Amino acid sequence: MFCLNIFFIVQEIVSVISTKPMKMYVDMMKIWRNETSQLFDMQTIRLKFVLVIFWLIAGDECRKVHVQTGGSVTIPCHYESKYTQLKKYWCYNSLGYYPFCSILAYANETKGDVSVIDHPDQSLFTVTMRDLQEKNTGTYWCAVEIEGITSDATEWFYLKIQSAPGVSVMPSSVTVDEGGNIGVQCLYTSTYKNKTKQWCRYKDKRCYTVGSSDTSQYSAEISDNGRGSLTVVMSGLMKSDSGWYYCSVGHLQAPVQLTINAVTTDSSSTRNIQYDHLKMWLLPIILLLLLILVTVTSVMLKNKHRRNNNYISNEERDKASDEDDPECDVTYSSVINLPKTEAREPADVEENVIYSSVCE
Secondary structure, eight states: OHHHHHHHHHHHHHHHHHHHHHHHHHHHHHHHHHHHHHHHHHHHHHHHHHHHHHHHHHSOOOEEEEEETTOOEEEEEEOOGGGTTSOEEEEEETTOOGGGOEEEEETTEEETTEEEEEEGGGTEEEEEEOSOOGGGOEEEEEEEOOSSSSOOEEEEEEEEEESSOSEEEEOSEEEEETTOOEEEEEEEOGGGTTSOEEEEETTTOOEEESEEEEOSSOEEEEEEOSSSEEEEEEESOOGGGOEEEEEEETTEEEEEEEEEEOOOOOHHHHHHHHHHHHHHHHHHHHHHHHHHHHHHHHHHHHHHHHHHHHHHHHHHHHHHHHHTOTTOOEEEEEOOOOOSSOOOOOOOGGGGEEEEEOOO
16 A cells, blocks of 8 residues: 555656646747747838838828818828728827827728718728817828738828918818809918919829919819919819819918719700700791891882883883884874765865874
C-alpha cells in the first residue's frame, strides 16, 4: 500500500514537471504572436500615415468653406465610378490628422446633426450638417473605405463656423426647368474685396471669371459690384447642366446645388399647344386672305373701268373721224308728201327736201 502511494506521488511529480514547460511555451508563443500582430498593425498605421502625408503634399488643395453660426451646409463629395459599391463615410479631426479622424456617419445614415446620402448614379455623396457651432470648426474628410494597406480615397474640407462668414451664397439650392434662367448672389466681406472671384463647377473644376462666358450649352454672366456682392446669371440651361457649383472668392468656396428638370408634355397638352398655335396663326391668315381678295378685286375693277373708258374714247374718236372725212359719199333724196284725196301740181321741190348722209 505504501509502495502504491509512492508510485502515485512520483507520477504526479513527473506530470507537473512535464506540463509546466509546455504551458510556459504556449504562453510565450501567445505573447510573441500578440507582439507580432501589434508590430504589424503599427507598421500598417505608419505606412498609411506615410501615404496620407504623401497625398497631402501631392494631392488636391483643401477646400475652405465658411458657415454662419447656427446655420447648415451641404457638401458634395465626388468619387470615381469604380468605388460605387464601396463604403463611404464623413470623418472629422480638429487638428487635421486624417489617420486619427473620427467617423461621424457612413453613407445613407443620419447621426445627430449629420446626414450622409450616396448618389451612385452621379458618383457622389452629399453630407449635410445642421446647427453648426464654433466648436465644429475643423478639418473634415469625404472618404471611400478601401480594404488593405492602401490609403482610403479622400477629399478634404476645412469648415470654419463664425458669426460673419467671409463668403456666403443666396440661394444655396436652385431648381429650374430646361431652357430657363437662374440667378445666384455670392456675398463676401470687405476682406475679400480684391480677391479673385470665380464661378466654378465641382464635377470638371471648370471656372469662369467676372464677365460673360459662353459654353456649348448655356451662357453665364458674372458681375461684381465691388461692394460685397457677386452676381451669377445662367441662361439656356439643359438637363446635363445639373450638378454642384460654387462661388470662389480667394481661397474660400460657397457650394450651390443646381437642379434642371426635363420638360415633358403628354399627348393632350401637345394637342392643346398645337391648337393654341393654330388659333394664334388663324386670324393673321384670314386677314391676309381678305387683303389679297380686296386687292385682286380692286385691280379687276380698275382694269374694267379702264377698258370701258377706252371703248368710249374709241367710239367718240370714230364718230369724229366720220364727220371730218371729206371722202364720205353723200346721197340726197327728196320726199314729197301728197294727200291721197287730191292731186297737186308738183310743188317746189326745194321746200320739202330732207337730206341724209350715208357713209360706208
